[in-house]
Amino acid sequence: MDSDAGVTLSAEHRAALQSSLIILKRNMNFRRVLFWGKIWVGEDQIRDRKSIYSINCIDWHLLPPATKALIDEVAMAAKGRFMGDPSHKYEHETQEQEEGGQTTKVKVNEEQRLAVTVFTIDNEVAVVPRGAYIKNLQGIAQPNRSFEGLNPSEAAELSNYLHFSESRKPRKKNIMEMANLNPSIDFLDPLSEDIPKGSWIVHFEHGNRVCTIKSLVWQGLTFFNLPMTPWHGYLYMGDGLKNVDLSFML
């Protein structure tokens, strides 16, 4: 699905992934194990929601959870590309503006940076089609068993895709828009409200069979879904660097 972006997995990796994912699933008792993607340097592989990563597709390690403090530290210290070595240390000197101007060093290692990056990407650009997840009576979001997919004309509209993360301040909608919404499936933010406008690219591939949505903010994130079927998913293959120049590029 994202082979049109130019990055694929070699046959060997595919075979290795298949066997290792099954073993992993059994060992860790997960309900669903989905392939999340890979962040470059070479062969870092990362996992969904539970944040597991691997360097060679065979051995998997658990990523530390990303707390707010960790995110701040990583934002200060880690610049440039990933190195490929999970124990690589990034250092950054900051000046405290108190009495004497002490310099403190902020150190993060690459594993933490990876955790933060995965968490951020998930938070900002994880996408699901509208209707795929339903909020049930207890308020818990669950996959919608009877989701049949979007039809081709709906699949071309960005407002039919929602961010799969905690809803941030949603814009107050007027009565006309509220009429079309169904509170059980519209509890997430749609992609059409993202700033800057134009940060998502919608493409139809393979003669309308596959619809892909690419993000320009995190280059390499591709979401695909097959219209008229409930198949959808997203994949990240890229640097792990956020594209802050997007406003210049559009």
Next chain:
Amino acid sequence: MEAPGDSSSDTDPRQQAALNFKAFLLKSSTKTNQNLYDHLARVLTKVMDERPPNAVDVFEDISLQVKANQLQDNQSTLRSIPENNAAFALAQEQKALFIRGAGDEQEEGMAETPLPNLVEQSFFFDQAEVGLGREETQRIFLALKQLVDTQHLQRCRFWGKILGREANYIVAEVECRDEEEEQAEETQKDEEEEEARDEDENDLLPKSTYKPPPSVPMEARSSGTNKFSYFVCREPGLPWVRLPDVTPAQIVVARQIRKLFTGHLDAPIITYPPFPGNEANYLRAQIARISAGTQVSPLGFYVFEEEEEEEAEEGARDNFIENPEFEGIPVPDMVESLSTWVHHVQHINKQGRCVWVRISEKTEEELDDEAEGEEREEEPDEPEPEVGPPLLTPLSEDAVVNNTPPWSTRISSNLIPEYAIAYVRSNLWPGAYAYASGKNFENIYIGWGLKYLGEPYTPPMPPTPQQEYPSEPEITEVLDPSVEEEQALKAAPEDQQLSEEENEGQEEEEEEDD
């Protein structure tokens, strides 16, 4: 459940109640003309057919679906016209790819065709974890064949794919044979016509003496940055469009801007500094930069044609030929050190050309003007000639940007090193890859067409405003005196003048008398 043969229905009150309830169920709804009995029957049939797990949890949804299906059936009395949407149009175009042309049967060109073996290349690239997927590669292959057949090409190569916002570009690099000179002449004629027109208009108005700084001349076809021509198409199957040659000014500006491609060749590029051209020119400039920066080959594959006598010349050597004695470098060596890979496209220097040109040389017109006027002054600072790294420099000499090595090498498989291939990935132009395996090598670029800066992009600052003349009384504007003031001024010295004139008049009279 009633017994089948029991026709009399009023024996058992419970059965009567059941019948009554069934009649109630069969009552059609006033709104939708359906009844609950049929609906329940359909829902249960559906559950029976599909056997969904945990049916009781999704029961409401099933019920809604059955209702929705009912409504759709009622509306299908109209015949639907098959939609002609974009996918259909594309499929039509691509169908043409798969039809064999009339003159294709047993051509003699079976031995040496300029068409590259894309399938083989995509096999290697697949091992390097780069690729476009099998169907798309096949279509591109057929589209390249179409290009080769329609244009007379000496060489053709699949350069890569550039992603855009609304559409992507598939780029083919070609070396043409005869058409170069014709097109060069055409462009010259156009320029002359334009100049003639401009002069006619300017005869009426005063000509400004401002001469813009002379622009760096473009490199001729088949040399330097314009060594190859490029054809692009949006999707394989759509017609190929040739990109215009690149000028040094375009490269210089392209280095300063950062813009995504939209996918339309005639889209304007609105940036600061303003880009001289539209998206086709910008695309060509980026392709030139990417080629110059990332086209590599194993050391020894290409060698220089000339011998050592010509090293003393200033002009960079840009002719190389394939080395017939190249035997391939073992893969582990290629992976370990970057000096086994060399660039085989010339580096573009700051001027925007591969070969530096001195632009302070005056043209003939200017020389004439100056000879008439003052003495010729020599330029105070003659810019020093720029020399870029010569051709075939190894990658180990590439500059490091922002703590990131400019290239990463990999071996395709750690587990089966006997048949593995070596590949390099550029960190400066993300998306540029090259693989080598024995005597086989190839480059490709699949990406957005933007360089990795390492730090967030800042657009260049506008130039400082030019200095104004310092205000001096000589050039300070003064209000024109009003009529009263003028008359007052005149009145005062007029008296003096009158008296002077009288004196003069008397003097003249005296003179005339003499």
